[in-house]
Amino acid sequence: GAGVSQSPSNKVTEKGKDVELRCDPISGHTALYWYRQRLGQGLEFLIYFQGNSAPDKSGLPSDRFSAERTGESVSTLTIQRTQQEDSAVYLCASSPATSEQFFGPGTRLTVL
Amino acid sequence: LAKTTQPISMDSYEGQEVNITCSHNNIATNDYITWYQQFPSQGPRFIIQGYKTKVTNEVASLFIPADRKSSTLSLPRVSLSDTAVYYCLVGRNDYKLSFGAGTTVTVRA
16 A cells, blocks of 8 residues: 655755645554654654644744644644755654554755 | 664675664663664664564564663674664654664675
8 A cells, every 4th residue: 555655755945935845644544743854863753643632742843843634644744934954854654553653755855 | 762872883794694782771661662774865664673582573683681771683694775774762652753863784795
């Protein structure tokens, strides 16, 4: 079956613009995660959705970052007023209730 | 989340066994030990998970001593395609993961 998909695969934007990144999880997976990975570094947790529970937003680096999820399907990560330090690969992962995480290919964001 | 420590990099040759040890001194009773593999320009991929003793699958083996304060991922007979970053994570399955810098394994011909 289909894995986790993310779009766009690459996004180049100008400093100060807003961007929206999309994640389509594996059907039936109740949990969804967003991570950020800067060049040459490990993954940085951003936000976690689990079913209808309130999301864990503790990893969002500033109020310019927000994310939404519609039920147990698509999620969007929005970055407002982008800054150059936001340049990174943004990874989405989905998971059944208590199991391994399945990652998408990521969106490479470049802020000029 | 339990903090993990693993080597920054390891070099090997094709056909050799690669063993990566991860330290996690403050692992909690409910924590599992999970290893992920990440190739360049891809998201991480689950390799193996264990709680105690030894776990083996078609890709790797995971050795966990009785005190669970460390674990060793063993990759048998590596090939060039095993060149990747390997992450050791400790925590509950149903919650956010803490990825460190991982171990960059380079396999040479």
